[in-house]
Amino acid sequence: TVHDADPDRTTERQVRVPPGVTVFDAASWNGIAIDSTCGGHGTCHKCKVRIDGTNPVTRHDVRTFTREQLDDGWRLACLVNATRDLSVDVPPLTTRPKAATVGVGRQVILRPAVQKRYVELDEPTLADQRTDLARLLDAIDDLEPKPDLHVLRRLPAALRSADFKVTAVVVDEALIDVEPGDTTTTQHALAVDLGTTTVVATLLDVTTGTPVAVASMLNRQQPFGGDVITRISATMMDPDALGRLRTAACETLASLATQVCAEGGVDPATVYEVALAGNATMTALALGIDPEPLGMAPFVMSAAQPPDLLASELGLSLHPRARVTFFPALGAYVGGDIVAGMLATGMDRDKRTRLFIDVGTNCEIVVSDGDRILATAAPAGPAFEGGAIRCGMRAADGAIEVVTLGESVELGVIGDVEPRGLCGSGLVDAVAELVRVGMLDMSGRYVAAEVAKEVAPALADRLTYVGQERVFILHRPTPDASPEECVVLSQRDVRELQFAKAAISTGWSLLLEELQIEHRDVQQVLLAGSFGSYLSAASAVRIGLVPALPVLRIVAAGNVAGEGAKMALLSTRERAGARTLIEEVTYVELSDRADFNDRFVDQLSF
Template identity: 30%
Template sequence: MGETDEKITITFMPDNIRAEAHSGELAADAASSAGVRIGRHCGGAGVCGKCRVMAGEENPFAPLTKTEENLLTPEEIEKGVRLSCCAKVIKNGTIHVVDRVKSAGHSILEGFSRNISEWAPDCGGYGVAVDIGTTTVVCYLLALSGNEVVDRISFLNPQVAFGDDVISRIAYSSSQPEALERIQRTLTGEMDKNIGTMAKRNGIFKEDITEIMIAANTVMEHLFAGVSPKSIGHSPYMPEFFLMPPFKASAVGININEAGIVKMIPNVAGYVGADIVAGVAALDMDRQNKIRLLVDIGTNNEIVIGGSEGMFCCATAAGPALEGARIQYGMRASVGAIDKVTLENGLLKCQTIGGEAPKGLCGSGLIDAIALLLNEGIINESGRFEYPEKCRDERFMTRLGRSESGMVRLLLTDEEHPVYLTQKDIREVQLAVGAVKVGVEVMLEQVGITKDKIAEVCLAGAFGNNIDIESAARVGLIPDIERSKIHGVKNTSGLGACLSLASEKFYERTKETAQKMSYVELSSLPDFQKRFVKAMSF
């Protein structure tokens, strides 16, 4: 049943938002048009099952689709649960949103690994440096005359309602004429509100803010500026711009000083952006005479290797699984997420963010669980679970079982708050790990060294700074080298943005840094597939 011109009215609960929709329109599209945020981990591809809604007393939905029958449990179907990316609305009614997108309770990395020391002399007023991640956004308020970061605020990137990863956002922003502006204003509106919050609590006016500095990946910079990233979504993955000239903040709906401008740190390639350039410059990688490896494992994964003699970089699609997408009990790092898994006196222990009852697995907990089970022989090097029928290890034999479909899975928690690790989950992690391993391998070849010759491995971003180093090395997410060489460097993108705002000289330097970074497109390597398959083994 296709979309028609017949208009219907849908009320989204619990926010009580009334929206007009076309009969036959997907519930997800009707929600996004009305500003209702429903989780869309797979960007509406119909594979994650995490955009659940329920009909109210007046059921507006068309009959259940095959995809929904496959992804939803019999209990969910019995209760009237639907997937918003599949369910079409055909008449007036009420929809209760089950998987709501909320900023509260998320673990967001804001801190820096060094102080800001390069302040330009004779600067006045205030500025805001912004690290726009695919999943999270951090804004820093700088007193330029006082040479200090006076405040910071972070929130979930509201664009997650249009998809968890950059590929989903590219697809959405290109899907209909008004989509690009909608996805842009969703972000800039939230930024404007949070900048206002910081101004108010520091006793200043938004008009006192004269400059905004942006560090983001290439797709996020395009979406922020209202430029279509469609060209990045297909070979040769070429962005519409590498460096956007400064423009007025009011042009993107951010209300600061009337003459206030936005500056954006330059990008290197379609999938190596300003966030990485900012980090490389902030860490002085391009100025130090030693080989360092920067790994930023996020929704997208970027790798940079080199030093003052030159640098190489690449990008791999590691993030979706590690951010919860395509993992049956996967979730972002928020309250109730299992972030640490250990074995104590023969008992499996799960630590959750906020100490609350477990709701699911975030990336660090997922890597911990797999590393532990590899060490204990419950998962073999090929990634296959021990068959439950053959397991004789008393610590795990009661936890190993099969789902209704026959898939092997292991219960990580108690049965009151069940969270399982499934065979499919392990395969998803192998895809992510394999991509990262190939990236590191190719980067080492570019500079002509073995992993033991790396002077330092710098782990950037929230995931890299929260994973257990031993677990990450065991599964292959980071090189298995001397542990004293591996360091978490916190939010290097935010640090680079603040340094660029504090000093025009540093901002100009980021342009030089970007020019020194040689990009390698991994998928164009003739033996990429062979390398990738080999790298998937633990």
């Protein structure tokens, strides 16, 4: 029960959290604010809640509450672990922390790792010759930070240039800066989705939780190959490739950081933290870790949780003590980007039966029944990236992304320009529509010309040949253009999509079976990533890429990796949640399953 100063606004919330987290974290992860100035460290004694049942009494509780209050169930929320169902009364806030909505409707209370504290210090006198540092530390003794040499160098001038009115910048237990004057309203962080194809950076104002600027660019590792396997192979064939790939990743990140700071009019020195969400290979390459073991059985990572490092070690010119934090990974093919996605979608906090699919060359699938969470990776191949598709292209200007068949062919084209090719969502749409009108049969073969004339007379003349191969003309640039000059969907393209959808549906059907969930009982399907988020739900259902469910249950989740990175920056509780999450999820290896091939073949038909 969450009480408000206004009794009419008291609300009842039921939330699910990983076992063992503190009541304070459980509330914070679910957007419920509990009073605190220490951020859950057990020192401020403000996080008072009333909990039903018997709970241990700590020495901090004894100091905070009367005997009667303890008997009545009052405890400090950050010192009680949720190991069973708990009923908790949360009193109105005396200080209202700010919250932001991030990810798929997630409310995050702003508790960034970086804390700024403005203090007005007494100037030294002959009677008070405390050191500059002692003077500052005495004023922020609840934070108990340790200084470094960088701070000591800045301290005398910072204090004296601002009449001893300064802002201390603290991260965890480290005092990382002393800034003249009151800078508490200036605090930024950089959230990065480090994708294999595209890298997206969001500059956040962490004092409000709002994005200041967003920029994206192609990963500069592209010349080494379009997918993780070709980049891993590059490192195996050329001893210098790892260094060059690392440099390319760093240059991509540096360029984006410069761009968002310029766009947002933000001094890079006020960016104190970076969170990176990337797959296991992208993470290894950015850190200069040999990715070879990721590319071959038994697919082993060097570490699930890379250590934090200074942003300058990645070549980023931000605050000199800015830290970079990475998301932990579940396995070689369910990486930090997916853990970030699970955080953003609240896969571990929702009681509903949900299926999360990040559609791409490597397709990550997560299923939760509200109790257990299973994850796997399915090798979907290059169909969605356009690589193996005759007229395939990335989702850029000129890419057909929507296809509707009727008396004619209606196309939705990115940028509203002349169609140049077909992107992943257009491919799924085109195949789904051709199946619907009967020009592709259930086995994925184009029907005979006579059948086409019967089922779709207005479209039949578009079914033709390029060389020996049957193709369907989606766009003819000029009335007399030859099929070779047209944007077409070939028989082989349909096969590529069939392989991809069979791999994906084998993945989710195995996971559902493992949890004994019927397809129709899935309450929500979250389609994530730059391909998944743009797929038409109806088309995805029609070709069997997702379970046959009402389309309203199928939700585009967007760039959830980037959203997870934002959450980690806005809240240390959420960041800790990502680390707890990996212990909650069971990774299922598909290539280990003896029945994978049979199931895959079963799933090929439309």
